[in-house]
Amino acid sequence: MIVHRRTLALVSSVLLLAPTALFAQGIRGELRVRGDIVGFQRLQRDSVPESQVSGSGAQRQLADGTAVTCTTGDFCRWYGSGDTESVYPLYQDLRATGWTGVEGLSFHTQLRARLGSDEAWPRTEQEVEAITAYIGYRKDDLWLRGGRMLRSGSLGYRNFDGASVAWSGLGPLRLEAYGGWSLGIGLNAPRNGQLLTEADEWAPNKRAYIYGFDGALDFGTSFFANVQYQREIRTDETGLYSERIGGSLRAIVGDAILDGGITYDLAFKEINLARLQMTSPLGAGFGLVLEGKHYRPFFEYWTIWGAFSPVAYTEGRGMLTWSSPELGLSLEAGGGYRDYDETSAGTESVEIKEDGVRLYGGGHWVNGPWFVDGGYRSETGFGASRYGGDLSVGRRIGADARIALFGSSTKSFGEFRIGEQLGTGGGIDASWNLGDFTVSGSAALYRITFENRSRNEDWTQPRAHLSVAWRFGSTPKPRPSMRGIGGY
Amino acid sequence: MKRAILIGTVVLAGATSALLSMPQQEGFPHAKHQGLFPSCNACHAGIETGDAEMFISVEPEACQACHDGQVAPRVNWDGPGERPANNLKTVHPGHPELPCSSCHQVPGRSGDMQVQAAGFEACQACHAPNADGHLAAGNDCVQCHVPLTEATGLTEAQIGAFPAPATHASPQFLSEHGAMASGEASNCSVCHARESCTVCHVNAEMVPAIMALGPDPRVAAMTAGVTWDPPVPQSHAVTEWNLSHGAAMREAPNSCATCHTQNLCATCHIDTSEQIAPDFAVEASASADGPLVKIPGHGPNFAVAHGAAAVASSPKCAACHEETYCVDCHDGSGRPSFHPADFVQRHSAEAWGQMQNCSECHSNEVFCRDCHTTQGFANVGQTGAAFHDAVPDWFVAHGKAARQGLDACASCHTQSSCLRCHSAVEGFRINPHGPDFDADAEKAKGSCTICHGSTPE
Structure with missing residues (x-):
């Protein structure tokens, strides 16, 4: 069982405060337990001596048509189906917000316990982690926070251990400074923690300080903008893990909403993301969304990936929407085209696509308690492509329950591999509010069929989940969704 | 609004009708007895004291002193019956200096016994000489009428037949009646009880003018089961109202609190660092289960492209979304909801395409x-x-x-x-x-x- 020392300290602090809050002004939150069943089938590499395979060159076929990659004088290798297995991850989330009875002083926490086995599903080794655990104090225009906190900034969504001070006492201007110890992105664990060091030989061996500044201009609904600077530096100060600056903008011009953002890598002096979207009503229920985007992935400086000169793509995207509240119907359709910058790599003899196209359309219809949600999406480009659709039909039962049938069919291809894969399946999904409890669950089967991969066996993948959530305090109960059903 | 106007109109129309239909004292021919009685007090001893039981204080035997079949024909009168229910105040003790004829003289006739029951014109002549009728705006109803809760003799039908003042027909009455009521709450009480207001006002218990009205079982029965489908105020129709309503709320919180409770606010406003709308009512039995509103700021594709909005306006986001809301997608192992069904099998194209x-x-x-x-x-x-x-x-x-x-x-x-x-x-x-x-x-x-x-x- 992994319990990080800092996590333990944070959790202890929160639990020490909790009784105070319970007997003071109040506490509210939710305890959720979720268990899943996910079937999977491993890929298994196999080989035969190269001398036993007819033909020449690297790409050959076995007698049954299986594509193999051969090394002269060595082996011909391929990937075929392995055994079918199942995994049972279990998650327990406790989130709570409490008021201490001292005006403006509150505490916030979200803890997660993961049970299962890392054998087949990521991060289900027994772990207890704190996603957030901080104390906040708000008085007039000042907001102080300390502990493990989340920040949404122009540079993304991060949590860290430390403190922040935000001040909004100068009209539309809001300023915030923060600092502390950096956590791995999406890990809720220190930079040099076990999770990362086990995953990568060159993972950071030192923790990192993080600090940043954030300024925002807020003119109500008509205009607001944000600029953020953030730096992460090793605690021995021998190197940086990241240093970036970002900005965001949102403005309403007439009926149109402009929404954009930019992030800039100060080490490689590259724009990672520049995006501008315009959303505008056209009348008669129609709306238009236009977006331009330039994207180059950012890699932290402890990796070598940034030095491999990743290139950006530039994309134009548009979407037309239509909705009729009277009919309870909304429809949307759109597409996008992206083009990658010159890579100066590879050979002309081997074609790697330099562009990609996205197409999508969908609709949502509500008629009384019934709802239908569906869509089609096509994504083609280099690396992998797919097309397929989803459909869910459901009914809300009273104000507190919902049941839905859902299905999807997706064809995946072009994964730099021979063969195509069709995944078709569906299931049932339901949720029910029972007083302070919400019980939800789903069960589904997906049939995976392969084309042109002789050694891959078609199989049926089971998926199911059951979740029980208990709300305490004044936590609002969720309204059963009438939208598409998500999941793994 | 229509329902509110309807209820008000019916109640007040009934009130006017009831007042106008108050039984006149046709039973005793005062004019025929002109000159026989030196003063009104001989038969109406309770007038000066305000004792309603003694409004007609004469006994049947007194009539027989003359109506004995010889001096005058016999009459069959058994004494004063039960006075018809009304909501009139006993005003006589307050007017000791006025001769009875000031209010009771039949117009156009002279003589001590040319009297009739006083109509509202008699009151209005002094108390609102410039008013345009009984139900005119500005009339002080309580000068003559008791609160409805004290007029216990009136039936639901009579209450329902009260006439409505002209002010109630104004298109602005719905939005303006609060200010009128706070200034003239006692006037409202003549036709309305607390239940008249609680039909619409979810915050009735927090409005002094409403609480000043007493509860009344008749009105409670009349309004039981009545629901109100309020019209959407014009203010709510502006672009991005869901994002801009805060200023309006701060400017006129009582206006919002009429229809909205803290529970509705809490549906979106879950900012845990401060209490939203602390002066709003709380529905003890209801969950924070607000309307299925389409947030104007959350346009198409917002689930994917909300980053800039989330960053630039994080305090606004925090008003409606707790951080755990972000966690559900951004670190949502415990509750996967962002990705479509079967994403585990189909995600490679999205990953390569970097949408x-x-x-x-x-x-x-x-x-x-x-x-x-x-x-x-x-x-x-x-x-x-x-x-x-x-x-x-x-x-x-x-x-x-x-x-x-x-x-x-x-x-x-x-x-x-x-x-x-x-x-x-x-x-x-x-x-x-x-x-x-x-x-x-x-x-x-x-x-x-x-x-x-x-x-x-």
């Missing part, structure tokens, strides 16, 4: 690579490539794919995998840097040693 930045939420090394390795997709040190079998000479071609989708590559391949060929100190020593690579990028030199053994000069 979203997967690494914003998922650790490439710990989440993606861990799973890909377990499933057999990832390179775990084997030589002899076979996975990318659709691309001949993959080793030669992969550079282009890598530069276009390096994050996808890194979801299977470790840095050590690439260092076999791309290290400067061992292996094939193939330079991975592109033509525009900035070797002087000082800030990123921490990673140079991985390939070069030391930071290159």
